[in-house]
Amino acid sequence: MNKDFNIKSIIRPNVAKMQPYSSARDEFKDFNSEMIFLDANENPFETDVNRYPDPQQRRLKEILSKQINIPANQILLGNGSDEVLDLIFRAFCEPAKDNIITLPPTYGMYGVLANLNDIENREVLLDDEFQPDLDEISRTMDTHTKLLFICSPNNPTGNLISFEKITHLLNNFKGLVVIDEAYIDFAPQESWISKLNEFPNLIVTQTLSKAYGLAGIRLGLCFASAEIISVLNKIKPPYNVNKLSQQSAIDQLQKVQKLNNDVSSLKAEKEVFLKALVEVNFIQKIYPTDANFILLKVDNAEKRYAQILEKGIVVRNRSSQLLCENTLRITIGTNSENIKLINILKTLK
Numbered sequence: 001m002n003k004d005f006n007i008k009s010i011i012r013p014n015v016a017k018m019q020p021y022s023s024a025r026d027e028f029k030d031f032n033s034e035m036i037f038l039d040a041n042e043n044p045f046e047t048d049v050n051r052y053p054d055p056q057q058r059r060l061k062e063i064l065s066k067q068i069n070i071p072a073n074q075i076l077l078g079n080g081s082d083e084v085l086d087l088i089f090r091a092f093c094e095p096a097k098d099n100i101i102t103l104p105p106t107y108g109m110y111g112v113l114a115n116l117n118d119i120e121n122r123e124v125l126l127d128d129e130f131q132p133d134l135d136e137i138s139r140t141m142d143t144h145t146k147l148l149f150i151c152s153p154n155n156p157t158g159n160l161i162s163f164e165k166i167t168h169l170l171n172n173f174k175g176l177v178v179i180d181e182a183y184i185d186f187a188p189q190e191s192w193i194s195k196l197n198e199f200p201n202l203i204v205t206q207t208l209s210k211a212y213g214l215a216g217i218r219l220g221l222c223f224a225s226a227e228i229i230s231v232l233n234k235i236k237p238p239y240n241v242n243k244l245s246q247q248s249a250i251d252q253l254q255k256v257q258k259l260n261n262d263v264s265s266l267k268a269e270k271e272v273f274l275k276a277l278v279e280v281n282f283i284q285k286i287y288p289t290d291a292n293f294i295l296l297k298v299d300n301a302e303k304r305y306a307q308i309l310e311k312g313i314v315v316r317n318r319s320s321q322l323l324c325e326n327t328l329r330i331t332i333g334t335n336s337e338n339i340k341l342i343n344i345l346k347t348l349k
Contacts, residue, residue: 002171005201007227010092010146010175015235023238025052053243056233060246063253064221068193073226076233079240081182081207081220082109087232088203088222089117092176093146100147101140103132105156105321107180110149125322130157130287132165138172146175152192153183156318156329158289160189170199176228178203183291185211185263193223200225210292211263212252217245266292270332276342283345284326293331301326304348311344313337 008016024040043050061072078084093100095118102110104123114121122145124136132150141148148169152161170177179192181204192204203224209215219241222232252259274294277286282304285297295318298304305317305328316329332338 002173002199002201004174007200007225007231011231012090012092012094015091015231018234020234021238023052023055025055026238049243051243052239053241053246055238055240057241057246060241060250060253063250067253067256068191068223070193070196070223071226074196074223074229076222076224076229076236077241078220078222078236079245080209080218081180081205082113083236083240084205084220084222084232085109085178085180086113086116087236088147088176088178089113089119091231091235093117093119095119098144098146099142100149101137101145102149103137103151105130105154105318105324106149106151107155107182123322126154126157130154130159130323131162132169134165134168137169141173141175143174145173148173148175148177149180150177151180151182153181153187153289153291155182155291156293156295156316156321156324156327157287158183158291158293158295159287160187160290163189166192170195170202173201176201176203178205180205182207182210183293185259186267186292187290189290196223196225200227203228208249208252212249212259213262214248214252217248219245219249266332269335269338270294273332273338273342277345280342280345282348293329295324296328296330298326298328301328304328307348308341308344313341313344 028039037051040052042052057077060077061075064075065072076084078087099120099122100114101122101124103126105126111121122140124133124140127133150161150166153159154161166179181191184191184206192202196202203222206221208219274286277283277296282299283296284299287295289295301317301319305315308315318324318327318329
């Protein structure tokens with residue numbers, strides 16, 4: 001438990017004072033009643049989407065709450081994880097004054113959002129095993145450091161961040177620790193959601209884009225204390241998750257067995273793929289991975305990327321990232337896609 005954390009001390013003063021916008025659907029919440037709605041200036045002719053969606057996504061949160069076993073008032077939904085992350089910046093970081101800490105190589109949007117919100121991004125490189133440097137993080141933070149971003153499993157490296165190191169940071173960081181778990185469904189470790197009640201400065205973000213196969217609907221999930229969620233709800237747009245996205249998510253979340261089968265299938269494919277990669281002569285290192293992708297160090301990433309692309313397969317050249325010189329990131333595909341890629345890799349000169 002971080003006894004030094006006080007959320008009231010890190011909320012932006014203007015956000016603490018503001019009153020949230022109240023939409024027509026916030027004021028009348030009973031979406032199941034047979035009512036005539038003449039309150040929101042909508043088109044009355046039925047198209048299935050002529051009415052505004054539930055601004056609090058109550059039905060979707062109810063399903064998530066039961067599945068994850070946390071109260072609905074500890075859940076915020078956004079238009080992709082990127083909107084959720086942006087809301088965190090806007091709620092807690094004062095432009096041109098505060099700073100954040102990121103741990104490259106990591107997800108690039110943390111830095112983009114810092115720039116967008118005029119927040120200094122203090123980068124502390126991961127060590128040789130892609131784990132946080134606790135001493136350097138301690139030296140880097142100051143009284144204006146509001147957020148620390150940890151991606152686990154990390155993108156683009158694929159590895160889980162040490163449980164012990166995250167615990168140390170949660171206990172010693174005076175701001176908010178945001179753990180981005182976009183790939184947690186593929187990892188052997190349980191989600192940090194189970195620790196929300198232990199650490200008042202913990203925020204966990206997830207997505208339905210990866211394991212759930214819903215990248216196209218743009219739905220991000222945020223889990224935190226009720227107090228933090230209430231702050232974020234004050235500043236979120238009123239109808240940030242549309243009706244079609246809500247319904248698609250509701251439908252997919254109820255297919256629990258299919259989700260489990262898909263994740264198991266991808267994990268099995270990854271193991272087969274990893275064994276086959278050992279036989280590819282230009283691969284110099286295969287990094288440990290707990291995600292649905294693999295980071296590879298190769299002899300010449302630009303050359304190999306172009307060769308693979310010419311054969312009709314798109315991978316990702318991550319060489320521009322710190323500590324990732326001459327690396328390719330490859331997502332696990334279907335069995336036939338993986339076999340095709342392996343056969344191509346083995347023939348490249």
